[in-house]
Amino acid sequence: MNNKETKTDVILVGAGIMSATLGTLLKELVPEWEITVFEKLPSAGEESSNEWNNAGTGHAALCELNYTVEQPDGSVDISKAIKINEQFQVSMQFWSYLVNRKLINNPHDFIMPLPHMSMVQGEENVTFLKKRFEAMSNNPLFKGMEFSDDPGQLMEWIPLIMQDRRWDEPIAATKIDSGTDVNFGALTRMLFDHLKTKNVDIKYKHSVDNIKRSSDGSWELKVKNLDSGSVESHTSKFVFIGGGGGSLHLLQKSGIPEGKHIGGFPVSGIFMVCNNPDVVAQHHAKVYGKAKVGAPPMSVPHLDTRFIDNKKSLLFGPFAGFSPKFLKNGSMFDLVTSVKPDNLVTMLSAGAKNMSLTKYLIEQVMLSKEKRMEELREFIPDAKSEDWDLVEAGQRVQVIKDTEAGGKGTLQFGTEVITAADGSIAALLGASPGASTAVHVMLEVIQKCFPQHMKEWETKIKDMIPSYSVSLMENPELLHEIHTSTAETLGLSKKELVLS
Numbered sequence: 001m002n003n004k005e006t007k008t009d010v011i012l013v014g015a016g017i018m019s020a021t022l023g024t025l026l027k028e029l030v031p032e033w034e035i036t037v038f039e040k041l042p043s044a045g046e047e048s049s050n051e052w053n054n055a056g057t058g059h060a061a062l063c064e065l066n067y068t069v070e071q072p073d074g075s076v077d078i079s080k081a082i083k084i085n086e087q088f089q090v091s092m093q094f095w096s097y098l099v100n101r102k103l104i105n106n107p108h109d110f111i112m113p114l115p116h117m118s119m120v121q122g123e124e125n126v127t128f129l130k131k132r133f134e135a136m137s138n139n140p141l142f143k144g145m146e147f148s149d150d151p152g153q154l155m156e157w158i159p160l161i162m163q164d165r166r167w168d169e170p171i172a173a174t175k176i177d178s179g180t181d182v183n184f185g186a187l188t189r190m191l192f193d194h195l196k197t198k199n200v201d202i203k204y205k206h207s208v209d210n211i212k213r214s215s216d217g218s219w220e221l222k223v224k225n226l227d228s229g230s231v232e233s234h235t236s237k238f239v240f241i242g243g244g245g246g247s248l249h250l251l252q253k254s255g256i257p258e259g260k261h262i263g264g265f266p267v268s269g270i271f272m273v274c275n276n277p278d279v280v281a282q283h284h285a286k287v288y289g290k291a292k293v294g295a296p297p298m299s300v301p302h303l304d305t306r307f308i309d310n311k312k313s314l315l316f317g318p319f320a321g322f323s324p325k326f327l328k329n330g331s332m333f334d335l336v337t338s339v340k341p342d343n344l345v346t347m348l349s350a351g352a353k354n355m356s357l358t359k360y361l362i363e364q365v366m367l368s369k370e371k372r373m374e375e376l377r378e379f380i381p382d383a384k385s386e387d388w389d390l391v392e393a394g395q396r397v398q399v400i401k402d403t404e405a406g407g408k409g410t411l412q413f414g415t416e417v418i419t420a421a422d423g424s425i426a427a428l429l430g431a432s433p434g435a436s437t438a439v440h441v442m443l444e445v446i447q448k449c450f451p452q453h454m455k456e457w458e459t460k461i462k463d464m465i466p467s468y469s470v471s472l473m474e475n476p477e478l479l480h481e482i483h484t485s486t487a488e489t490l491g492l493s494k495k496e497l498v499l500s
């Protein structure tokens, strides 16, 4: 039954970090546009953006070894790390702008300074880490990075990891103090609180069930009010599908040709959490290791200090796993119902190509707590089972598509913005590097969907993000200025100021 019809300028589907960021950007650029948000859960930031569903790493490529690849000639390609670092600087500038204008407050409620470290064992890995360090530390984006294979120095940096360790293999680490721990759940909620003050209509417990194009080119959404059970009809000139794992189904319903031949591969995750204050006090860093052979890049093990609700804890993981759900609060039929005639071949090809990955993920789901403790003990040799609890992490849906390089059904590990040719609808698929680069990705949505406004909006965008359309790596003075001002505004480490 349709008991309500409304028209608006912009509809954002989903109340995660992506919709929060796009809504906030648009309200700064065109305050007069009317925005409505539909979220099926009772509050914002409850799916992947929630603080306990992701690892809270401010991904700036300071410690993630999978962003730097060893080439056949032995050199280390750092181009992906440069790209991600530049994208993270965009987020930092926007968050800093919001704090400076008092649009959000108390930055330490969502971002904390925390050293980022990479740690490896074994001679070959140590040689790789050293080469990677040499390639990165000469770049202004990564200045301040330190390398050590000296046990005394490592004991000072990471006592919890070094004590009680057997010395049968070489071990080395890099450390950079300008890393961050980000509470993306808190940030999402802050942004939605801010949007409420800007008259954005945020409707929780409203599930978008269908999206159809109207004859005048606008979009009509069928939205179920989960309290009353009634179905409402809402029309908008522009729709952003920011449903996280739920985006693929809605993109398919929109029927746009750009959404065809795309599938989704769900990867679930489990973390281990330690709240014992004696153990927590002995570690202060995010320490990323190397993914195990056969493991997907998103399951690189890391031991992180987390700051959630002013409390410090330790997080280890993620252990990847397989579940057919596309959202943590999703349905067991999500994977099956995402298979359509147009993506059937793509999905079957991906299935055939990724048998070993699927087997690996299913084996991971079956791991006992003690088996997971064994993996943790590669980081903390004397970790005690009673100090660690298992927590279910968020769900990721990796994009599957046909590519020239990989052929039919190639699994992608990044984020993808899919837009209609006329820019009236956009969807965000994929998960990595995710929330950290939300501002860059949402600017990409704006550029693709509102090209006619870009000239008029450019001055305002530069006011919010001084490095917009500029390479910071090639402008070390601007980089220094931005590092200094964002560190001051967001209350980050003063050591960061050593950077330039």
Ligand SMILES: Cc1cc2nc3c(=O)[nH]c(=O)nc-3n(C[C@H](O)[C@H](O)[C@H](O)COP(=O)(O)OP(=O)(O)OC[C@H]3O[C@@H](n4cnc5c(N)ncnc54)[C@H](O)[C@@H]3O)c2cc1C
Residues within 6 Å of the ligand: 013, 014, 015, 016, 017, 018, 019, 038, 039, 040, 041, 044, 045, 046, 047, 048, 049, 050, 053, 054, 055, 056, 057, 058, 059, 184, 206, 207, 208, 209, 242, 243, 244, 245, 246, 247, 250, 269, 318, 327, 393, 394, 395, 396, 428, 430, 431, 432, 433, 434, 435, 436, 437
């Ligand atoms: C285990 C794990 C670790 C991660 N670690 C990091 C990290 O360390 N650093 C980092 O930057 N990123 C990390 N990420 C990625 C990051 O969490 C995501 O990229 C980001 O949160 C995605 O935000 P989103 O707004 O797109 O989706 P979400 O936060 O999932 O929000 C989507 C919202 O849409 C709603 N929704 C879905 N369908 C509908 C519908 N039909 N109608 C109404 N509402 C709907 C959902 O209920 C949900 O609230 C991690 C992710 C996972 C799973």
